[in-house]
Amino acid sequence: MSEITLLDGGLGQELVHRSGDTPTNLWSTQVMIDHPGLVQQVHADYFAAGATIATTNTYALHRDRLPDTGLEARFAQLYEQAIAEATTARDANGAGRIAGSIGPLVASYRPDLHPAHDVAVPLYAEVAQLLAPSCDIILCETVASLAHARAVLDGAKQAGKPVWLSITVDDRDGRRLRSGEPVGGILPIANEGASAVLVNCAAPEALHATLAILSLGDLKCGAYANGFKRITAEFLEDKPTVAALSSRDLSPEAYAIHAMRWIAAGATIVGGCCEVGPAHIRALATAITKAGHTIA
Numbered sequence: 001m002s003e004i005t006l007l008d009g010g011l012g013q014e015l016v017h018r019s020g021d022t023p024t025n026l027w028s029t030q031v032m033i034d035h036p037g038l039v040q041q042v043h044a045d046y047f048a049a050g051a052t053i054a055t056t057n058t059y060a061l062h063r064d065r066l067p068d069t070g071l072e073a074r075f076a077q078l079y080e081q082a083i084a085e086a087t088t089a090r091d092a093n094g095a096g097r098i099a100g101s102i103g104p105l106v107a108s109y110r111p112d113l114h115p116a117h118d119v120a121v122p123l124y125a126e127v128a129q130l131l132a133p134s135c136d137i138i139l140c141e142t143v144a145s146l147a148h149a150r151a152v153l154d155g156a157k158q159a160g161k162p163v164w165l166s167i168t169v170d171d172r173d174g175r176r177l178r179s180g181e182p183v184g185g186i187l188p189i190a191n192e193g194a195s196a197v198l199v200n201c202a203a204p205e206a207l208h209a210t211l212a213i214l215s216l217g218d219l220k221c222g223a224y225a226n227g228f229k230r231i232t233a234e235f236l237e238d239k240p241t242v243a244a245l246s247s248r249d250l251s252p253e254a255y256a257i258h259a260m261r262w263i264a265a266g267a268t269i270v271g272g273c274c275e276v277g278p279a280h281i282r283a284l285a286t287a288i289t290k291a292g293h294t295i296a
Contacts, residue, residue: 001292004263007053007099007224007271008046009281012060015042026069027060032081033071039082042278043089049278050285051271052096052295054089056131057082059103059141063123079130087134099139099164100131102156104148108201109168111145111179117154124155132159142168142201145179149189157193164269165190166198166224167210174202174209183210187217196220201273203228204250204258208265215266222269223262227255227276250275252283259284260291 012028015038019031032039043054058079066072083098090096105120106113114120128138138161140152149165156163167186170176175183183199190197197219199210204225214221227250259270270288272280288295 001294002263002268003294003296004288005053005222005269006051006281006285006288006295007222007269008043008051008055009049009224009272009276009278010226010274011039011042011055011057011101013274014277015039015057018042026065026071028057029061029065029078032057032078032085036081037085039085040089043086044092045278046281047089047093047096049282050295051281053099053137053271054086054096055099055101055139056086056135057101058127058131059101062103062105062127064106076130079127083131083134097136098134099137100128100135100161102127102131102138102140102152104142104144104152108142109144109178111148111177114145114148114151117147117151120148120151121155124152125158126155128156128159128161132161135161137161138163139166140164141166143177143186144168145177146181146185146189148179149186153189153193162195163193164196164198164222165194166200168201169199169206169210171203171206174199174206175213183213184216187214187219190217190219194219196222196269198222198224198269200224201226204255207258208261211262211265211267220268222267222271223259224271224273225255225258225276226274227272227280228274250280252280255280256283256287260287263288263291263293 015031039057138156207223
């Protein structure tokens with residue numbers, strides 16, 4: 001039996017659903033501004049469901065999202081607020097770790113829009129250093145290409161905290177990144193400074209093939225899928241916002257079955273991404289302990 005780290009579930013979509021607000025380009029950052037305390041409540045609900053890590057509400061918090069919003073001067077303050085909401089929930093829970101989330105620059109799922117290495121690295125380094133003092137882990141999420149992986153890892157590891165590098169794959173072929181590159185290419189990059197390699201924000205069915213590859217590496221591996229209907233290259237050509245994405249019928253029990261297959265394939269870190277909520281994490285926690293594993 002294994003010791004399993006149980007991540008939380010999706011934060012941004014959960015916040016949008018609870019607030020009832022229409023998503024903007026600022027996504028969960030806007031919800032945090034408009035509804036103080038709601039982020040903390042979502043973190044608390046994930047801890048209550050059995051999660052042992054709270055992921056900060058900083059995925060979409062990059063300087064390139066703030067022009068023309070009037071929030072440019074509040075950049076560091078917004079990081080402080082997101083971290084405070086996570087740590088307050090953790091302290092009330094009495095246990096748990098904080099993962100500082102770094103999402104992609106410019107846009108998710110769009111490796112063609114990712115900045116050049118020399119531009120991206122200092123931007124990633126800046127946010128990693130804002131997160132590091134209060135976080136146990138720097139979690140680089142939804143990494144869609146090998147170039148993105150190199151840049152975010154080079155930036156994040158400057159903060160001096162363990163870095164978990166999490167890729168995102170083609171919903172129809174979990175052996176390939178969203179860029180079309182083979183998943184196996186991530187392993188030598190991750191070995192240059194990451195302490196775990198994961199896959200997130202893709203269809204749960206696709207992640208079984210991804211884990212078969214990630215588990216061959218030398219690092220801890222894990223997975224956390226989304227509950228969206230399939231995201232295809234054709235869909236992304238229209239440059240949609242998150243408001244254009246729709247959820248599928250994915251029950252907590254069905255999600256837990258997928259995640260237990262990832263654990264059987266070697267994953268020791270599991271959780272949920274967009275449209276995977278506290279009920280899914282609770283079902284997963286139950287399945288993990290019923291199988292004889294330990295949640296840590």
